[in-house]
Amino acid sequence: MTSAQPKLSTDARSPNDPVFIGVGEIPSGRYPNRTFMGDLVEVASRALADSGLKHDEIDTIVLIPCLHSFADQADLIFSRLVEELGLSKAAKSNFMVHSGGSTSDNAVRIAAGLIASGHAKNVLVLQAERWGSADLTEMVTMLTMNGIPKEWEQPSGITFNAIGALITQRYMAESGSTPEDMASVCVAFRKWANLNPNAMYRDKTLTIEEIMASKLVSDPVRAKECPMLADGAAAFVMTTAENAKRKSDSWVRIAGSGGCVSHYSLGQELEAGQLGWKIAADRAYEHSAWGAKDADFAQIYDSYAAVTTIGAEGMGLCPPGEAARWFRSGATSPGGKFPMNTNGGLLSAGHTGVGGGLALLIEGVRQLLGRAEKPRQIQNARRGIIGGSGGSYMDAQVLLLERIEKGDVQ
């Protein structure tokens, strides 16, 4: 399945190497008094302050869509943010990228390509979602009516929880993981969320017993193993390495990436317990100078625990079939050997629609920049793996990110 990958056109010493220089985020949860546009402007402002850039230095805005409202999404596409941020005539381009939950990974590829090729100088990527304040029934219906094939699968009554459950069931059968092992993955994420002031469940603990006592929603997945829809917003800024040097002593570059689109409808996935993760990871490692053994942490999409355990195994972070028990051992929790989903993940930081993957991505960048709040900051974090997935886990996207110190490249 793996064919020769194209090489990156830049390296850490290239002046046009595309790099991350700042991130911005606001708390996820239920915030009925916040507004969509207010949240977007707030995270843009925070990301700009973090990057050291002035707002009018941004020449390109890459939008990550919202799912709560088509009208709000249309405002984004029709450049409302250019006006709101005071970039009229200064902005060269404003457009949207969309691949569901993996959008942030593809937005990174787009922004990086524009910067490396000289089509953009400073790119602002941002997203806000109002799922936490939206009508739950309306959102669940919207999700089942879109992205699930209407002719072939909607008549079965499938739901997104059922899609997560089908993946979980197959993963458990192949790995011999118990329901308690799967629950422990959610518990590990919650421990990180308790250290993250932006996480929806920052103030609530969670135990395996509490999960096992919650109702079955779609066997074998229980209510407390399902992601909670949340309001949230996040942003990041990318520029050239040459520009980053003028503003900062360190930045984060992309060492390589790999992807695999394995299906559209889950009914067509040949290996529901494997998905596209191994293929995507092998492609990423071939694309980069380093691999799983060199990473200090990973942030892998986690709308259900099995998505992350399958991802971790596909990436070679633990032996095949062992991921759930590895989580249960504490290896990925705060204080463990290999931190994972250090913002709490979608399951504990909140499912902000297309933004769930973005929150994991910017947490990875934040860790590499050394700007996480103290109890959460991973010491000497130099290399991190980001894993994203969209739709019915239609794709697996792997980004390998690394911290660069100014002194390393001068």
Added chain:
Amino acid sequence: MSDIVKTFQGGLTDGKLLIQSCNACKNKMLYPRHRCTKCHSNDLGWVEASGKGTLHSYTVVRGIPPAGFEAELPYGLGIVKLEEGVQLMARLKPGTSGDWSQYACDAPVTFGKPPQGPGADRAVAWFELA
């Protein structure tokens, strides 16, 4: 509604599970496509499935169903791999125990008639334990 949807759904109404077959390279496809996924020919025909397969994965939906499925709760769903080498999302009938506890990944299953009750007229394939 396109012809491939009509033919496939008409088959289900007649109690038949139809698989698309490429007349050029004999590739089998389910769900039906607009061109052959192997050779891109548009000369496509149909064959009736044997109805025998194995269950790749399954679940029982117990809550938060899509609008219109409330009266059918709980209901079983599964990914079925047919012996012809194609696969599909299907509804699962309750076993002799009255629930889905006898089902397991890789269990042999067969295509069958929809049970009486709400949802029986939907364009979905029903399977049961072989």
